[in-house]
Amino acid sequence: MSKNLRITNDKFIDQTSRISFKFDGKTLYGFKGDTLASALLANNIHLVGRSFKYHRPRGIMTCGSEEPNAIVQVGNDASMTEPNTRATEIELYEGLVASSQNCWPSVNFDVGAVNNFFSPLIPAAFYYKTFMWPASFWEKYEYFIRKSAGLGRSPTEPDKDFYDHRYLHCDVLVIGGGISGIIAAKTAAQNNLNTVLIDDKNKLGGTTLFQQNECFKINNTYSSEWLKKEIESLNLLQNLTIKTRTTLAAYHSYNYLLARENLTDHLSLSEKQNKVRQRLWKIRAKKVIISTGAMERPLIFNNNDRPGIILSSSIKKYIDYFGVKCGQKLSLFTNNDSAYETAVSLNKSGVTVNSVIDIRDKTDSLIVRQAERLGIKIYWKHTVVNTSGYKRINSIDIMKLSDDGNEVVGKKFSEDCDCLGISGGWTPRVHLFTQSGGKLKFKDKDNVFLPDKSELEQISIGSCNGDFELDSIIKNSVESINKFLNINNNDYKNLEIVCSKELDKKNIWLLPSDKPLGKTKPFLDFQNDSTASDVKLALREGFKSIEHVKRYTTTGMGTDQGKLSNMHALGIIAETAGVKMGELGTTTFRPPYTPLTFGTIVGRNVGEFFDIIRKTPIHDWHEENKAEFENVGQWKRAWYYPKKNESMHEAVQRESKAARDSAGMLDASTLGKIDIQGSDASEFLNRVYTNAWSKLEIGKCRYGLMLNEDGMVYDDGVTTRLGENHYIMTTTTGGAANVLSKLEDYLQTEWPELDVYLTSVTDQYATVSICGPNSKKILSKVIPDLDLSDKEFPHMSFKNASINNVKCRVMRISFTGEHSYEINIQSSYGKSVWEKCFEAGKEFNITPYGTETMHLLRAEKGFIITGQDTDGTMTPVDLQMDWIISKKKYDFIGKRSLYRSDTIRDDRKQLVGLITDDPKEVLEEGAQIVSETNKQPVEMLGHVTSSYFSPNLNKSIALAVVKNGKKLKGHKMFVPMKNKTINVTITDTVFLDKDNKRLNA
Amino acid sequence: MFLINCPYCGERDQSEFSAGGEAHIIRPKQPTELSDDQWAEFLFMRKNIKGVQLERWNHAHGCRKWFNMVRDTSNDKIHAVYKMGEKPPIK
């Protein structure tokens, strides 16, 4: 630490506790209370990065969240490293490791800096224009651009930290703990309102906290002293919650806000252990008071980006708060009064202030007079035309401004300095206001956008609302708060306030130089390296909309969203285009206000909590028996059960053969199950399914097809009549939730007169399906007292039964075309019934099979799977399922749509079977089907929807949708693939057991 | 993120609800008697108003009830909610 850059200042910095940290591999020291930026400055380190495009050396420029240059990588651990962090916001802790980004190989020797010498060749949109063509070269360009630009490194390992999400409800949320925010929070809490005050810094108080100047006093003490007492009094308030180190990230409609609370980033590595790192607060506030303050603007002049050029108010904070001198010999450059506060602070701390260069004519405010009294030299109506010094500023060139301010006149002279403070006035932080949907208005006098209309219960107070002077801040804030909260607080009425008043204003968005614009580098967006010349070039090239100029020049597109100089970009565009700034409008500031880590956004929803996993009651058995699983929606379904070294194909062939030769079993628990009861249950089913239900006998099952109102197939499944007014409907696994919602919708909104109640019972029942020629023998062992004769228990019927005194429902239904049963039993008994069936089936080589074999077996029978063979454009007629459409029913969902001119076309895509000429050739699902091979372009007639090698038929089979397919049976078609064309023939969709003999075998 | 006043449960976060499009589109009682154009009018045509719109909402992760809402689509202001079958309280 360079001793001579620190002054004694024990108010905010604990100068007795030394902290060691590493920056770019070098061990340095700072104090408790420092930020990384203040500690670096105290070590005389200004150069912290390289600019994005030209790789110009860049230094710390601010002391807050708007910092464009001091963007560093924190940590070097593969899982904990974090890029794009602002050095001005990082609190110093023992063991902190940080490094510059955006430079290669090092910040002091940077390969990309050669861009700077070629910069006349790198105008706006250079990257777009040059590297666009030929497109195939982009990958090569990108490697070098990324390597030499590099916006930090992502962690390569999973984040080890914990993050939280929590909800917070309050009457009043106050954002920003500066002087007006503190007044607001205190007033609200004192009036029995449940109040929350948040601030992104570690201490409340804003800039008033360290304001110790005779020109700014309240009740005869420094404004900082007065505010200190106010802050202390907050601790006594019961209704007030204060959250420091908490950044408001997003402000949504209905006063829903997201705030990120930083809990451990300021702690040493050992103190961080096992603690929640950051917490995302989801806040719902009845009323919101925005008191986010203002940020200082830079000035736009030639070479205004050198390390050592810092915002004037930041220099003041570094000296008054952190006790750090940003240099030994400073110059200040301003268009307003606030630079004089900095000059006075520096002077009092024993720092040499060369001069203040002020673009205004002589003015005579309290603070200017104070500076003059201290003997500080002021150049009125002058401007800086150039700066020198490569890695650190070492001198500035100064010239007199012409009367109109458009050019410089007289003789150029130089001044040596190691730091230049700049102040271009103040920009209210209206970002959150605009995020919330608020509309801005432009105030010409101050050249600022201010909050205007909002639809929400909110106000903006203090300097974010355009009040920049102490007395008006307090007076107007109190007035607004009283009105907004509908109270009458007189506590601040009779304060005796002294404050310096700004008497003159002058603003020049782009300051003139003695060189023409093309030969200068007045930077606008420091992070994205765009200059005023780039913006003017874009305008010359015909860009008019601010949003287009922004994207073309990348101004305001960095991680800081161009907070610092967006106003200048707007100003220059307005001037050049000859429009008023208020008419030009602003760009939109989007959430988050400052970048959020992914960890904060996902909170605890990581790993197994990322998405819900649904497991059937029989899942453990599948796992024990080495099943491979497939995701079906959130369900884990057994896919196939490989034995020893079996491939998936081998396992599926074995399972499929066993199910038809003897017996197979399937866990069908995932099928959706809806319990339907009520005196109108039959009528309800009549209306939702295409077929008729009134005459279904109790104890019988029926397959149903459900359409959307547009006539397209939506879902299918078997529904069983359990009693006079009681049905159980099954749906597809993936469609369960949507079918229930759809049915509820119709019941509640279209047919409220129906007496019907729907209950999802999917999770309440486990379903064990046994199929194959020996299934009857196996079931008779499991439930001996059940009469399984075809007469008593025919296909498509149901019986109540019990297994070891546990009631169950047995349906004789089949999705494989085999003689088949489904046992439905309370979930908790699912696994034991499964095991019982497996035991009983052992003598018949019962083979558990998964979803892949299920799909193969049903394809052999030509049964559709909605969502695989249908895609929301298939009617039942397209599926050749005309038989399931009731002609007698007056109406059902989708009926009318089946007679629309489009749905009755006979050249629609229709479901057909495909047989390959080579029986061993298995088609790819999704492959296109054409009728000619030597014509280009060729019409694509359809595509393969399901395709398998059938071990039971010993040949390849497929289902497909083909235009006019019904009429093309027997026709030859072609399936062109990458390296060959496969010859196929269109067939019927049923490949096996066309007369359904096996169902009763 | 809206704060929606479910007519059955009270104020809840928008994440508990799902939107169901324009309200008061009554399913024709005798669809078979409609022309293709008339049926298409019911099936496809929606106003998609910029301004005050009557909409259907479902408290999907709550009471699962459907209800109607008067919402200004230009500023997301919810003017009223009302139960299915009731007349819109304001227009």
Ligand SMILES: [Zn+2]
């Ligand atoms: Zn509800």
